Amino acid sequence: MTGRDDLAAEVERILRRMNRQKERQWTVEEVLAEMFPLLRRCYEAEETDSTIASFLQQQGAEADILLCGNDPLFFAYIRRSWQTVPWRFITLPSLEQAAASMFRLNPDCIIVNIGEDDLETPPFVALLKTASQPSYIPVVIISRDGRKAVHLKCYGLGADDVIAQPVAASELYIRVHRLVEKKRKIDKLVLIDELTGVYNRKYLPRVYVRLRSDLERFGTPSCLALLDLDHFKQVNDRFGHLVGDAVLKKLAAFLLQHTRGMDTVIRFGGEEFIVWLAKTSTCEAHRVLGRLQRQFASEEIEAAGVRLSCTFSAGFVECSDPNESLDHWLKLADKALYAAKKSGGSRVEGV
DSSP states (O other): OTTOHHHHHHHHHHHHHHHTTTTOOOOHHHHHHHHHHHHHHHHOSSOOOHHHHHHHHHOOOOEEEEEEESOHHHHHHHHHHTTTSOEEEEEESOHHHHHHHHHHHOOSEEEEEEOGGGTTSHHHHHHHHHHTSSSOOOEEEEESOOOHHHHHHHHHHTOSEEEESSOOHHHHHHHHHHHHHHHHHHHHHHHBOTTTSSEEGGGHHHHHHHHHHHHHHHOOOEEEEEEEETTHHHHHHHHOHHHHHHHHHHHHHHHHHHSOTTSEEEEEETTEEEEEETTOOHHHHHHHHHHHHHHHHTOOEEETTEEEOOOEEEEEEEEOOTTSOHHHHHHHHHHHHHHHHHTTSSOEEEO
16 A cells, blocks of 8 residues: 555554454444445545535435446445435446346436446447437446546447546535436426326336336235226317317326325326326225226316316226236226226226
């Protein structure tokens, strides 16, 4: 540790403390807590600015961050530094595994720690390519090679930001936070239905990824409900499309207001909506959808000088097998919806 007396002193401190407690059974968390001052000195170029540190503790909405690379100490340093931030972390050492799991994990940002030998490898190129499709996921590269040519190469392959080590966790946080917010704005433009303000059908696969993960890990089922406004064509033909649009917006707002935060409302297309009820069984779904149906039928809709009320039919299915595809559950929900419509509408049918 020539030229780094501060590192040598920190190592000696850690060794002395551990030698005094030779018989103690250390947990991973306890070891990281002891090593954190050393890790911070290794990875930070200088002391953390107090203003930035304060910013780190006060800012940030929830986000899923994928940490990828073969430097576990660096990621331990990052996770420890960001423990006050409401972010969830997933760590994968393999670039191949990260690229293969990206659609399932659907992170809000990826932080990749690479060495000189990783730059030209197919897994690194595949990771950056996968992050840009089908939806945008920002990628931050932490490079152990500070040469400009390396950084330009990373940008050319699709990286959103490239940072040379050493880097302070507070600076990295601000740069990642900026990209997470940028992704949220893009998602809002791409995934939100312009008329109703709820998600559009492009968001549906993401919901299934999350709920299928709950099913795999905890055995918790969910229910997919497909809703269709009854006699909606007659509303458009009789009152015009402005009134029809008002009905669609009313139903979307009603569903958002009367479902839980863990549930998801999606405009599937036309007058069809999806309500995905998380952690819900068949019996519970039938009760909830029946309540929503009765409440909406009593709502008054006013638009363009017209007052009217509408009803909807619903078909639903309990998603209880994580090995089945999204299309499988959609077909079953559609089959149940068809049965509800065939029985005269304003009904709830399960399958």
